[in-house]
Amino acid sequence: MNPTVETVAGQLADIGRHCYERGWALGTSGNFSAVVRQKPLTLAITTSGVDKGLLESHHIVAIDEHGQVLQGSGTPSAEATLHLAIVRSRSAGAVLHTHSVWSTILSEATPDGSLTIEGYEMLKGLDGVGTHEHRERLPIVENTQNWTAAAPLIETILREHPEAHGFLIRGHGLYTWGKDLAEAKRQIEILEFLFEVMGRKRGMAWQQ
Numbered sequence: 001m002n003p004t005v006e007t008v009a010g011q012l013a014d015i016g017r018h019c020y021e022r023g024w025a026l027g028t029s030g031n032f033s034a035v036v037r038q039k040p041l042t043l044a045i046t047t048s049g050v051d052k053g054l055l056e057s058h059h060i061v062a063i064d065e066h067g068q069v070l071q072g073s074g075t076p077s078a079e080a081t082l083h084l085a086i087v088r089s090r091s092a093g094a095v096l097h098t099h100s101v102w103s104t105i106l107s108e109a110t111p112d113g114s115l116t117i118e119g120y121e122m123l124k125g126l127d128g129v130g131t132h133e134h135r136e137r138l139p140i141v142e143n144t145q146n147w148t149a150a151a152p153l154i155e156t157i158l159r160e161h162p163e164a165h166g167f168l169i170r171g172h173g174l175y176t177w178g179k180d181l182a183e184a185k186r187q188i189e190i191l192e193f194l195f196e197v198m199g200r201k202r203g204m205a206w207q208q
């Protein structure tokens with residue numbers, strides 16, 4: 001049986017406030033979504049302009065596959081087309097997007113279009129990863145203010161990197177996803193941990 005929009009909205013609000021408390025989605029930054037129903041697609045997503053520290057279930061609307069609001073009031077996040085693209089390409093049940101300090105710094109750390117993370121035990125927290133020897137390569141895409149126009153490019157990048165557990169937007173933040181909200185939350189925690197480790201290590205190297 002499908003959950004109700006209200007139930008999923010309550011779970012998204014909890015995760016949004018958690019991300020705010022961790023400093024990953026300060027002010028109105030970041031946005032979060034979860035699939036309520038696959039056919040026809042109904043996606044619960046945060047509305048724009050809401051302080052994530054004060055996020056409540058009534059700040060979340062249900063949209064269809066075209067981004068049209070089906071239930072609730074408010075304007076869906078400006079990045080809703082990205083969430084829909086990820087749900088389509090990855091069959092994701094939930095998509096989480098943060099604007100953390102470390103994801104912002106690391107999104108600018110390499111000029112070659114991707115960030116590679118390898119050798120850390122915490123990589124095993126990512127879906128399907130069983131060893132610290134895993135090599136995680138996160139694509140880095142350029143930032144834009146027009147995600148509707150950029151959505152096809154994101155779908156292409158996701159197709160070209162089928163093994164990636166997320167991607168970074170340069171100077172902006174992280175997108176990750178999971179088969180459900182619990183898995184997406186785990187992945188955001190693992191990736192944010194790894195970003196902080198890499199960022200702090202790099203910081204020490206700069207000081208030498």
Ligand SMILES: [Zn+2]
Binds near residue numbers: 030
């Ligand atoms: Zn954003």
